[in-house]
Amino acid sequence: MEIKNICCIGAGYVGGPTMAVIAQKCPKIQVTVVDINEKRIAAWNDEDVNNIPIYEPGLSDIVKEARGRNLFFSTDVDGAIEKADMIFISVNTPTKTYGIGKGMAADLKYIELCARQIARVAKNDKIVIEKSTLPVRTAAALKEILDNTSNGVKFQILSNPEFLAEGTAVEDLMAPDRVLIGGDIDTAEGRDAMQALVKVYSSWVPRENILTTNVWSSELSKLTANAFLAQRVSSINAMSELCEKTGADVNEVAKAVGMDSRIGSKFLKSSVGFGGSCFQKDILNLVYISKSFGLNEVADYWEQVITMNDHQKRRFAAKIVQTLFNTVAGKKIAMLGWAFKKDTNDTRESAAIYVADYLLNEQAEIVVYDPKVRAEQIYADLDYLGTRSEAENRNLLKVVSTPQQACEEAHAIAVLTEWDEFKNLEWENIYKNMLKPAFLFDGRRLLNKKELDNLGFETFVIGN
Numbered sequence: 001m002e003i004k005n006i007c008c009i010g011a012g013y014v015g016g017p018t019m020a021v022i023a024q025k026c027p028k029i030q031v032t033v034v035d036i037n038e039k040r041i042a043a044w045n046d047e048d049v050n051n052i053p054i055y056e057p058g059l060s061d062i063v064k065e066a067r068g069r070n071l072f073f074s075t076d077v078d079g080a081i082e083k084a085d086m087i088f089i090s091v092n093t094p095t096k097t098y099g100i101g102k103g104m105a106a107d108l109k110y111i112e113l114c115a116r117q118i119a120r121v122a123k124n125d126k127i128v129i130e131k132s133t134l135p136v137r138t139a140a141a142l143k144e145i146l147d148n149t150s151n152g153v154k155f156q157i158l159s160n161p162e163f164l165a166e167g168t169a170v171e172d173l174m175a176p177d178r179v180l181i182g183g184d185i186d187t188a189e190g191r192d193a194m195q196a197l198v199k200v201y202s203s204w205v206p207r208e209n210i211l212t213t214n215v216w217s218s219e220l221s222k223l224t225a226n227a228f229l230a231q232r233v234s235s236i237n238a239m240s241e242l243c244e245k246t247g248a249d250v251n252e253v254a255k256a257v258g259m260d261s262r263i264g265s266k267f268l269k270s271s272v273g274f275g276g277s278c279f280q281k282d283i284l285n286l287v288y289i290s291k292s293f294g295l296n297e298v299a300d301y302w303e304q305v306i307t308m309n310d311h312q313k314r315r316f317a318a319k320i321v322q323t324l325f326n327t328v329a330g331k332k333i334a335m336l337g338w339a340f341k342k343d344t345n346d347t348r349e350s351a352a353i354y355v356a357d358y359l360l361n362e363q364a365e366i367v368v369y370d371p372k373v374r375a376e377q378i379y380a381d382l383d384y385l386g387t388r389s390e391a392e393n394r395n396l397l398k399v400v401s402t403p404q405q406a407c408e409e410a411h412a413i414a415v416l417t418e419w420d421e422f423k424n425l426e427w428e429n430i431y432k433n434m435l436k437p438a439f440l441f442d443g444r445r446l447l448n449k450k451e452l453d454n455l456g457f458e459t460f461v462i463g464n
């Protein structure tokens with residue numbers, strides 16, 4: 001089966017970069033990314049590629065090369081579905097905020113809407129691919145919707161979860177550890193569909209890195225991978241608190257442990273807590289699925305990863321209050337970083353949001369600097385929590401455009417995101433312009449504590 005036209009529904013952090021790379025690597029395939037969000041599509045089409053809606057190192061160059069050649073961004077969802085041989089569904093699957101499973105289960109309404117739209121519009125056979133992260137067995141529901149179109153069109157459903165991490169999306173897509181493709185391995189049509197997708201990826205991914213499995217294994221592997229990754233962060237963060245009590249240094253512990261090849265050194269960086277749109281959502285989903293099968297011990301085991309993460313964010317904020325003589329009321333706290341990690345403008349579930357909320361409850365005055373996150377996003381994140389009025393959020397928290405401005409006359413600085421530029425700030429000057437004692441809380445273990453202490457700072461580093 002020769003794929004000539006690909007459509008991707010959802011032009012977000014996954015759909016945009018993934019399709020840009022497919023288009024770049026497969027110039028003979030026409031790739032159309034569609035979205036109902038007109039503003040987002042307009043930004044993807046902005047003449048100046050620096051204005052595309054997602055910041056990822058290297059992405060704008062790829063978009064520049066492929067856009068208008070074989071990469072297109074559009075709001076004409078029906079048109080793109082109709083033309084496509086292969087449709088990726090890459091829409092958001094957030095945690096449900098209502099009804100059964102509220103706060104735990106994945107909200108599949110956007111996925112279902114896509115399936116119904118495909119069923120309504122399709123006039124010829126198509127391969128439909130789950131790119132979004134979904135609960136295991138979602139493909140069965142998609143199949144039922146798609147098989148009931150009564151217009152004779154046949155669909156093959158594949159699961160092809162995405163493992164890219166934000167900030168390194170382009171690297172991850174160019175050289176993935178593996179590409180996972182799940183499908184109906186028991187039928188010839190299913191195997192053909194899987195091979196069609198294998199062929200797309202094999203334009204640049206070595207065959208041995210393309211894994212084919214049954215569809216349920218593929219769906220569950222994605223949730224498992226995120227749960228394991230998040231568990232490592234919670235594990236090292238649990239140790240960071242013990243380090244602070246005992247004089248051990250969490251970096252030294254991580255290094256010693258990580259040199260065991262069975263454990264490995266990656267993803268053992270202690271922090272103020274993991275954020276991002278997926279770890280928490282996917283673990284909650286796993287907990288919900290486990291509970292729904294009556295597997296309470298399995299559910300409790302994974303839920304602890306989230307409990308630990310919430311604790312880490314809270315205890316970092318509490319440490320600030322406690323160190324500042326048990327009150328931050330009316331004190332200026334500079335927050336460096338708002339994104340959930342460096343090299344992205346994504347703030348979803350960022351630890352910074354919760355630390356700020358905690359400090360605002362203590363009536364601190366917060367000044368935020370982040371090199372990529374806009375003020376409107378910061379306020380939207382706080383407003384979404386609903387802790388206080390929009391006016392209060394704007395009154396108590398200010399956003400500035402340089403780190404120097406943020407730190408001027410501050411009682412304390414908190415580093416929330418590990419942006420490289422924070423390493424090379426003129427710390428001596430910053431110290432001079434702060435109120436004394438000048439406190440610094442490094443939630444990312446980014447800075448050199450000894451040097452800062454020598455300058456006069458009272459530095460607290462997580463896990464030290």
Ligand code: NAD
Pocket residue numbers: 009010011012013014015034035036037040077090091092093110113114131132133134162163164165166277278
């Ligand atoms: P996102 O919110 O950035 O993008 C989703 C897009 O889908 C939005 O622009 C939205 O407008 C659009 N959309 C929703 N319903 C639509 C419809 N019916 N028709 C057309 N467009 C529609 O989300 P994301 O971060 O790209 O994540 C998408 C999926 O990929 C999620 O399931 C997520 O768990 C998974 N995932 C995300 C990442 C990541 O790094 N962000 C990595 C791997 C997997």
Ligand code: UGA
Pocket residue numbers: 133162163164165166167226229233266267268269270271272273274275276277278279340341
């Ligand atoms: C994560 C996974 O790494 C991807 O494989 C997956 O595709 C993606 O989720 C997803 O499904 O959305 P992402 O959330 O973009 O990617 O970023 P990560 O690099 O995993 O970082 C997540 C959070 O953990 C960040 O807040 C980061 O600062 C934190 N982290 C990470 C640590 O605190 N310590 C570490 O050692 C690693």
